[in-house]
Amino acid sequence: MENWSLFSLCVLLGLTSRWAVSFHSYSGAGKPPMFGDYEAQRHWQEVTYNLPVHEWYFNTTNNDLNYWGLDYPPLTAYHSLVCAYVAKLLNPEWVELHASRGYESHSHKLFMRATVLFTDILIYIPAVLLYCFYFCDGSSKQKVATALCILLYPGLILIDYGHFQYNSVSLGLALWGILGLGLGWDLFGSLAFTLALNYKQMELYHSLPFFCYLLGKCIKQGLTGRGFFQLAKISLTVLVTFALCWMPFLSDPKQPLQVLHRLFPFGRGLFEDKVANTWCSLNVLIKIKTLLSRETQLFLSFALTLLFILPSSLKLLSKPNLWQFKLALVNSSLAFFLFSFQVHEKSILLAALLMFFLFVFFHSMLPLLVKDGLLLPYVVTSLAFLFLSLYLLSHLTRTNEPLFWYFPFHFWFSLVAMAVLSFTSVWLEPPAKFPDLFPVLVSILSFLHFLGFIIYFNLVQLMEPQRKKSQKKTN
């Protein structure tokens, strides 16, 4: 069968799973007064449509920042504005200032879900297809299989189409950035990544590798000659993109500061909710949140993040090739996730560009998904993804060993542990003394995995072994 038909079948399967998951509940469904992320997105449409630009990030009588105030960069706001225009056409009640708070209806849900699907088809899916087509090694069958596995990754599907977010936009743009760099179109890549950064500040997790790679490349070309020109062009592209995105906010110096204040809420504390990162796990043993002062916490997290990210970035700077770049991306995002300030579970999506280990990441989101009423899609998609990726993996690699021996013992152990935890989280009642026992256990287990991964991947990057293509799910 021809490639185009196989790829289109993968896309259609991905789209079907996405839409089928969207039938289920979303974050905060039917839970006044705050509801959840779904209501946040709807509220942003309301705010951006009805209020002038300079009021979007400020606390005014019309804009109560405590009720889901905008805390993403301007591109998200513009996106919400566009959606709001469409919403106004379909049903003005959806974006009525103040009156539409907590608006929930079947047709509105369809509209919101459709906006996610639209941007997914526009940005993320083409990026994935191009990536698999141009940057995956192996036969065309392997490329198709990779595309299928990426498209069926449950984490993104459930967060975007279940919980409700637009991660596919920022991840898609970042992927376009990676594509650009890989194809040698540095300017395009920088442009795409800057846009991604202006969509969600979480993309900062990936920014250091991008920076180091481009800088390293320019240095290699000679800082006095072509390299300097290249560096200048890239910097110009980035600056111009930033300027364009932030243009409405540049008139008054107070504006950008306020926006930054919203984007990086250092006032909020080291962590919220149960997240699989260091601080949350450490908190179980030592109550750091209360022990250390806010400034110390900030400093500590900054220092540790930098510490963990430095080796990988330096290596990339010295050896700017694509393989190093990919590894650096993983390491950088893992480092940020594990050690930085105010991390949310969903941030792990950024490190999740690697296929194989995604499953652990996905499992770490279990408490969130259960809270949203997404248990059934979680079970189905994770089983399907696990099965599919294992099956395809075992069939497409050049080995005749039975599947069981192919993966190390701790892989199976982890799987079992995760399955047991999933089961107990849902069906058993936690003891009265520790009501949050299961979410915490999930977080700790995932944290331990992530710690293992970051050490492993740092070792891989720093020691630069020969390319093990069959095992590494190239991404």
Place this chain on the structure above:
Amino acid sequence: TVMAAPVTNDQSWFFALALGVSFLKCLLINAYHSTDFEVHRNWLALTHSLPAAQWYYEATSEWTLDYPPLFAWFEYGLSHIARFFDKEMLVVQNLNYASPATILFQRLSVIVADVVFFYAVKECCKSLREDKGKDLLGKPSFILTVLLLWNFGLLIVDHIHFQYNGFLFGVLLLSIARHFQNRHFEGALLFSILLNLKHIYLYIAPAYGIYLLRCFCFTQSNDNIWSRYNYLKIWNLRRFIDKFYSSLFIKGQLPQVLSRLFPFKRGLCHAYWAPNIWALYNIADKAFSILGVKFKLLDINKLPKASMTGGLVQEFQHSVLPSVSPLATLVCTVLSILPALFRIWHRPNGARGFLRCLVICALGSFMFGWHVHEKAILMAILPLSLLAVESREDARIFLILSITGHYSLFPLLFTTQELPIKIFLMLLFTIFSLTSLKTLFRKGGALLNPLEATYLLGLIPLELICEFVYPLTVWQKTFPFLPLMLTSVYCALGVTYAFIRLYISLLTCSDSTKKIKTQ
């Protein structure tokens, strides 16, 4: 591009496909379900709560039991498991009860019952004549498995609309597979069981009857001497079925059961016209009446006002052309399948000829039957898949019939939420069937000629008009049935064309001894 997995006995792809489609079905648990969901819940309730003698008399709900007794027993068996999910669904008075546990149970029961279908497909794959392919995606058994397991019609009707067709078609395909494997007795037994599960399969009973009599009782060498032994076997089989049947309930109930099973009061066409001859007949009648009024040949006051598309239980009369009665449709149906039956009587082509005749019977009954439901097209599409992976002409007919037939199922899912799903799945199945069959039969030019391709492509604008453009126009309120009418008439053309081509291929096909082109 050789698959690295050992080729010798690797059937794991089958398992992967089956598991994959089951996962998809699980994701659709929360999708829209039609009144058929309540129908089955009601049957669970009444078989559980009432003694067998009253099953066919119970009428609390409007959805009375109208399947044969064996299906009632199947529901009875299910109801015992249902108890652990939600006891309330088993109370007959709980009309339209649909708690999450109920939905989960019913959906899971369909998904699990599909295991029968999986087994049947596996058996069918074994009966394929040639199964050589350079790689997995080009193997006829792989293509057949996908065409059957991932059949769009089955997914939509069973796992969204809600029915148990997978399980029933599993029994049918298993029976066909047994005939291919020359295990005729089992095949006949399975078919008898099938008839007792859903009487709609009476449509294809003539094919079975003629084939079994011809090949089993009258051996080819001695046309006039009955092979007594075989004949007795069949007769015993029939007797066994009868005994089985009557033992299930008190004799006196037969008329009541029959009246429930065959409700002839329902009208020539369903509320949505199945794309058969009568749809074309209706449209011709409407056209004539409009033209007649325009050219002052008819008096508008004398025309009957009854709307042909209103409601489920409405009989109507045609204005210009003669009205059609149930007897007329029966006669037409019989006439339409008679040539095929004669053909396999005189020149049986083995199991494949039987299969072809079966498809023709199914399609003929679909074309000319009384109150045909558009879902019945699956009875022709699924068995035809078996022929499609083996012969070029059949592949062509299959493409036309399946794409048109599947498209005609679109009005079953009329909710906005399910719109993307049905489009994605339809595209999935269509792209797969087109490209895989084209690759399988790439020698010998294009599979579809330009006219056929244009017709099929015409479905895209049709869909855009009916579901996207028309609802935004003024006529949506005054003529709401127009898109449905357009759909069924357009599809009726395709189905009729496929029927004719199928007939031609049956009447001109060579003997089983001749080599049939597969590549």
